[in-house]
Amino acid sequence: MGKMSAAAPLTDKELKVLLEALQGEDSFVFLETTRATSEDRRSLLFAHEVDRLVCGVEDSPFDFLAKASSYLAKGYYLAGWFSYEFGYFLEDKLRSLSAAIEPKFSLAELGVFRRPYIYDHVANSFLGEAWPVANEEPAAADYTLGNIRLNQQHDDYILKINEIKKFIEAGDTYQVNYTLKLLFDFSGSVDALYRTLRRNQSVSYGAYLKRGERRVLSFSPELFFRKKGDTCWVKPMKGTGVRGRNRQEDSLLAGFLRNDIKNRSENVMIVDLLRNDLGRLSRMGSVEVTSLFDVEPYETLYQMTSSIKGELRDGVTLAEIFKAIFPCGSVTGAPKIRTMEIIRQLELESRGIYTGGIGYLSPEGDAVFNVPIRTVVLDGGHGEMGLGSGIVYDSDPEKEWEECKLKGRFLTNPSPVFQLIETLLWLPQAGYWLFDYHLDRLLASAQYFGYPVERHQVIERLAQMSSEVSALSEIGQTGYRVRLLLHKDGQLEVTATACLPPLVKCLPTIDDGPVDDLPRIVLSNQRTDSSSLFLYHKTTCRQLFDRQREQAVQDGFVEVVFCNEKGEVTEGSITNIFARKGDVLYTPPLTSGLLAGVFRQYLLAGCPGSAGNDEEKIKVKESVLTIDDLKNADALYVGNSVRGLVRVSF
Template identity: 45%
Template sequence: MDPGDFRPHFLEMLSNTRSTKAQTTGDGYRFLPAAPTGPHPSHFIPSETCQEGQGGQNRAGMRRFLWVNAYDWPEEVLLFEDPVEVLSFEGGDPQEFFASCEEYLRQGFYLAGFLTYELGYFLEERLRPLSGRVPAWPLALLGVFKEPHRLSGLRPPERRPFVLRELALSLTFEEYREALEKIKAYIASGDTYQVNFTLKYSFAFEGSAEGLFWELLRKQRVRYAALVEGEGWVVLSLSPELFLRRQGPLLRTSPMKGTAARRPLPEEDREVARWLFGDPKNRAENVMIVDLLRHDLGRICQAGSVWVPELFKVEPYRTVHQMISTVEGELPPGISLYEILGSLFPCGSVTGAPKIRTMEIIAELEPHPRGIYTGAVGFMEPSGDFLFNVAIRTVEIRKGRGEFGIGSGVVWDSDPEAEWRECLLKARFLTESPPEFDLVETLRFSPGEGLRRLERHLARLSRSAAHLVRPFPESRVRQALAEATRGLSRPSRVRLLLSEWAEVRVETAPLEDFPRPVRVGLARRPRVPDPVYLFHKTTYRPWYEEARRRVQALGLSEIVFYDEAGRLLEGTITNIFLERQGRLYTPPLSLGLLPGILREELLARGEAEEAVLTLTDLLSGRLYLGNSARGLALVEALYFL
């Protein structure tokens, strides 16, 4: 990447209106997935390496700082531009550095930037011997800004291409397992209870870092995202974890410990979330860090004010569920920024417990400085309020090289293979690129009735948005539907589309019945790349697109699919029902089916029930197709394709 080419026009790409949809090109992103075991660490190339005690080279100023909360609705965006000064700490007395920060705040300025993990060595006297182990960054870098641009809602820019190549892990699995055995030895000797052990991907990077940021944010909508651009470097932090938020005297931290992979079937996914909430191992790891942070807050907060308002909360993200707890306390008047960070930085969730001894163990066992990864990225306001994330899921890019850290909490009974898998699961955030698609609802409109089954359709849309961690602007959706149908004078097909960025479109067309006679082809369902897409109605259904073309070419009404066991599944745009002895039966969703609205209504009214149906069952019953727009239709002829 030529850093000189990185000139994002942030005000052009951010908007609090959604009247138009961001255009895309077809040649945007390329990823090279990492091998499960990773290459030899000699292939790991840090983005820049410092000699012991020398500090980072090529120190450069900051240009812009972008902060995005894309998890909550509406999204919140802050853009800091054109700093009047850049404050850099590269060693020495951190108290003086933070005093100068506070002086700028008193003058009415904002500060925004990052704190590296290794800054913590300078905030604790016992860790000073480790201060020669420094990253290729200033230990702290904060731009001094005037008031930021504040926007509600966002619309990403036109896609800008990038390429990630030569992904390499800093450790092989064997080296990783050896490190975990040493950690367990330290646990056995009483030195530590838990160690957050990390490793890194390195990679070659070409193209637009801005494009990578928006792609990562699209893949994983988080509350604490930041893009920091400097002279020849870019930091992209897509963190779901809050390190510290100060609001007046209230200080809050929300450690994240406990991870479980998402499941495609909503019912199974909810069961995974319930399992994570009650899992003893994940709870033990989480509460260990909660206790550590209660202790850290207790050192600086008013006596008796520290409490835990939320324990073991499970939040969904695109690929994983995370367990999160919250600790709060009330700060005394006059406490300094240095005192707050000296007690709490770095966050205990990325070190382990007890904190100081565990940081010494981390320095011994991890082969490279962490840098910004597991430090903090955030901003401060003139009032003294501030907001910093824990810099996980953070990409550092300079001179055409990038780094991305991953890690997990290691305790006495940790299984190295399971911890390794957890790390690679977290890396999917960087190495995999899910398809772009809209959520869809297709409704039937009649002049006298309006939109049939509207509430069921909106409920399904809301469930899909929640499962896929997308916003659902219900009032905007209802308004768009009302406007689109206001002038309709005949039965119509109404197609509602909701984009990843909460853009709403409505298309209307004359309502057509199933082509008569209703003739259906039977075919084996093609492979589906990710089962999650079977359970949500979206514009991404490539496995059925070819089948729809065959329907039209062969003059059929529909194609009904079956699996390798001969079990009947669904049509390309319909659910199926088999009538036997006056009763309707429909396949269970667990086979990988869209939860159709007509199907849902018939089940709720007791007019149908779930049952596994096979090709053989077609000999003893009558087959129906059904969807909400067209209703039920009896199949008159079947053909094997």
């Protein structure tokens, strides 16, 4: 197994070792990028605090920011967080909202550090001094979540959403970002929780913060602001859409979100708000929207973002920046001040770090802060995660309630660990059969799931294995079944097992031999769900197929065939299925819920490059099939790119 040279996150093993090495630290700030871009290609680790700045409800936020600026002027870095409620103290009109905040509540905390440890995801190494880690991987650890509940009951939530709609109708606000909290008890390894949630959400602005018993785990895809020199960027995220099950569906749904009037209008509303906020800091005429309605794919959904840039006036202070733009308008609504008053009136408790800001400030004048959504706070065996949605006049309260619960599944129902698979047939003198089909399918799934890999890297790794099996095949002149695994962190794992070449690698004839003693297939008693994402991509998440196949083989069958929830035939556990009627070979369409098998694609394309008279070939077509269609077929076949086409019977 080898680490890829492309920009990739830390592997799970590397992260586990790094976090183990941080066990002795009472406090640290780890700003991690698991979705590397040209702007966000580095992760920063801040440790060995020189000092810590804390702003409480009795303190002046401007004195706090002035002290932070004094440390920056001395060459120190600062890293930490600002609570959403910090914004109350920056605006005179909002100070009255602070009355309900507990006296011990921290509004902001920034650690003071000499420098960060910098990990570059293109170089796949630390730049300069690396954080010292042990050579051995630590023992496995786990965690438990218990007593999971929302801090608000359904009926009260519906009531509050309807109150918001009355405020909108009265003209007080146009949009309100209303939030509640998921509360839970926690025991076990915080590091294990971080690694699990990190696996489910690849983001450019992740963070893991520790101070004493308190931990903050943030998996935010949203940039609040980036400052480099005198240029400041903001990138509000407003607009959400579902992902498709495959590349074609995905493209259609991305286009729908990009052109959806409701999502565009909500996005523009926040863009206008942030343009105004940034304009308070910038030189006349320098604020520009550099991109509008960008659709970004994440593991389970699409997010719509827009980007705004401004050139800051000379001498703009840190306090002026925060006063102008904090908190981010995407997590308040518009207009900001009146909407924040409505939020304080309706929400049940303080938001805290959720929807505030997490990031760092450098002595060179640079800064990057996220908007802490999808953020977990743990303290003393208890945990919380904020959940919210943007409410407009035509919002459906029940749908908003369901959306909030769905967002909570990020914590309570994390996705399983899985790798992408390709299984290729290697033959002496010929090499890999249907190589381009395999490569295209792998890269399409890698792009869909955000697995960092480049075409040339897969080719090079498979070429290396080809050389190895070529030397072995000279002895036995056999074929090889080559299995490639692509891990989420970009690692490739390739193994090979000797196998016999397939007897049939092309289309059958109408008179294709005797029907006695054909290998038999059996129908599974388990239905598949055609909406399941994993049916459309070849992954290791195939427990049902493996379990059913094992039982079928034990019972003397060569394959087990599945039907979906509508009774439509889909596929076998490791093959696609084909039913011949006359001179047409029918195979189920992808919409029934099945893998686009490489051999299936080859047959549908008419076996390009194969020998034989094209006029004699059977036609291959997609068609919804039932069990009766299989029973009444002139001939049945199962096939894949390693076994070829095999005639079977029920």
